[in-house]
Amino acid sequence: MMKKLILIFAVFVVLLSSCKKNYTDNEILPENKNMTNLVVNDNFDWKTSTDFEVVMISSTTGVLRINSTNGINYHKGLLTSGVEYNTKVNIPSYVNEIDIVFNGNTHRIILENNNTIEFNLN
Numbered sequence: 001m002m003k004k005l006i007l008i009f010a011v012f013v014v015l016l017s018s019c020k021k022n023y024t025d026n027e028i029l030p031e032n033k034n035m036t037n038l039v040v041n042d043n044f045d046w047k048t049s050t051d052f053e054v055v056m057i058s059s060t061t062g063v064l065r066i067n068s069t070n071g072i073n074y075h076k077g078l079l080t081s082g083v084e085y086n087t088k089v090n091i092p093s094y095v096n097e098i099d100i101v102f103n104g105n106t107h108r109i110i111l112e113n114n115n116t117i118e119f120n121l122n
Helices: 002-017
Strands: 049-057 062-068 073-079 085-092 097-102 105-110 116-120
Touching: 049 073, 073 085, 105 116
Parallel strands: 049 116
Antiparallel strands: 049 085, 062 073, 062 097, 097 105
């Protein structure tokens, strides 16, 4: 039994000590990975969020919430009956759908490329 344990331990040690990373000529070596060597296209968009112009109107007064589809709040405001509500909301660029929550009702909105959210809550 003791010989088997020693043999298993010896095999384990040999396996661990024989593992090495083999670099090829096409591979970037770790010491070359830094920000000074980074090449970025001039047209690359560095923004991680987008500003949307929001226009809402309702025939009732209530609290408006603009949320992600998983409940993260982007904006909260008070809509007054018959008064157009205008604001700007900053939304992460990777988000393509939002929820408009008003007076207990949720409306799913697909975001367009025109950076405008218009919705009639009547």
